[in-house]
Amino acid sequence: MKGNSRRKLDQRTFMAQVRECRDKGYLLSPKKIGSGAFSKVYLAYATQERMQHNPRLASDLRGKRHSMVAIKIVSTAEAPVEFAQKFLPREISSLNATYKHLNVVQLYETYHNSQRAYLVLELAGRGDLLEHINTVSEHRRCPGLEEKEAHRLFWQLVSAVAHCHSAGVVHRDLKCENILLDDQGFLKLTDFGFANQSALKNALLSTFCGSVAYTAPEILMSQKYNGERADMWSLGVILYAMVTGKLPFKERRPHRMLLLMRRGPAFPPGLSPECQDLIRALLQLRPCARPDLPQVAAHRWMLPAPPALFRSALGAAPADNPAEPREDSEPTRPLRQLRRQQQQGTPKSASGPAPPPPEARPSRGAGSASAGLGLQSIAKASPLRHRPPSLCSPSALRSAPGHRLVSRGQWVDRVEAT
Missing domain, CATH: 3.30.200.20 (Phosphorylase Kinase; domain 1)
Known part of the structure; x- marks a missing residue:
């Protein structure tokens, strides 16, 4: 009844x-x-x-x-x-x-x-990034995306986060589940329920929020933190998930997670040294040691910048309401600065001087990491009561049969007022 x-x-x-x-x-x-x-x-x-x-x-x-x-x-x-x-x-x-x-x-x-x-x-019709990684991994029989596709998607993510930061918005919940794909293959950042706006660029925050698997160590240690630097850590976790098909640190308990973070990520064979270098730079324990977005965009793994990214941002976006300010009439400021740097000369790596890029990066063989298939989820539903739900697309609930290569993050279990 x-x-x-x-x-x-x-x-x-x-x-x-x-x-x-x-x-x-x-x-x-x-x-x-x-x-x-x-x-x-x-x-x-x-x-x-x-x-x-x-x-x-x-x-x-x-x-x-x-x-x-x-x-x-x-x-x-x-x-x-x-x-x-x-x-x-x-x-x-x-x-x-x-x-x-x-x-x-x-x-x-x-x-x-x-x-x-x-x-x-806005409706995004192809599901979230986590589902995309799992589906592609299932099709390739090799965990993760090919570096070429990861490069394309990560550039779009860097562009989206740079746009948010330039508007004074830090996301604080960057993860694969909060990144959607539309029918044209464009990446769409969503779920701003934990976002914070501040006119002060270096303002410190204290809200303990996000997903343990993607959350920066300073947040897990309940320290005051810089929101932009915390977002950079999450970008490193997302890039690692893209290219390996798994999360770099798998642990439900925050104190155990911190131990894994101090050890640093482990990389599968076949992943290019340039990609490993960028991930290590983003996953630095000290927030001030992480690269900022212009440094990420200038990293040697990110080069060359896909020109289609800027053309699409200029031409594919819909026309504005005349009363609305046009915010995407050109690439966001950090990326505009970066393009000038690229035109002036070869930029340095985020974690050191960049050697000349190799003509051919090592590729990951289809069978090189087959033993990694079948990874189980590390966490169940979130116990966080106040977490705003993510926007899902019509295909976001589809399950890739057989293998789950990237586990959904576990939410932290308390939120403090900030």
Whole structure:
């Protein structure tokens, strides 16, 4: 009886949401593409009338040649006060601050009532990076992506994070599950629920948040930390996961994780020395020893910079609302500086002088790491109550049969006010 009552309540709630979305010009489908503790994400369609009244939405969907969006419905009535008054406004503010960049999920608009908040977001149709790594690893029968593809995707991620940092936004929850891919293969950074905005570049933060597998050691030690340097650590974990198909440090308990971090990452045979060098530089225990984004972009593994990255950022992005400032009319400032450095001469490595790049990097053989297949997940669902749910895409829930090569991160279990 309780199950039937619950289903009827859920159905009534959904029908109310359908009416509320229709009143705003969106047709909510029953296809749920993501969920979290206090929210659900549905596939929806924007009506022509709605697009006429929302230039930001219209310009983006015109370039995509479809009317599909993702609507994240947050139950503010059920969520803790801290979530509704702190984390949700931060997410909305950060998404508005980072509009518009080709590699950041776009927020088209928000609306709310006394029970729910609605976030109308860009839809990414090919799932998250974790699923992509697992699917490619299954197909190749070798864990991880080829370095050429990892290079392409990591450049886009660096561009997205540089754009966020230049807008004063630190993400603080960078991980494979929060990176989506669209139907054209473009990377989309999402889930800004733990993001923080500050006008002070070197401001120190104290919120203990994120996922243990991706979290910088200074956060695990409950120290005050620089958000940009903490993001750099997470980038190192993501790059390692891309090229190896696994996480560099696998441990549920933070104090044990710190011991593994001090030992440093282990690399499989066949991974290029340049890639190893960049990962080691990013995974430095001391935050001040990690490279910043211009240094990462100038690292010898990152060269040459794919020109398509800048062309796509200039040409593939939808037209702006004339009233909106154009933030992606050219590459973000750190990357613009980097391009000038590249034109002036060969940049130095993030961890030392860069030797001339080899003509051919060693490739990873299909059978070189076959013993690594079948890695099991290191963690179950998050115990963190206040974590805002990630935006998922229609294919994000697909499971690659047979092998799970990158485990989903474990959330830290407490959040302090910052």
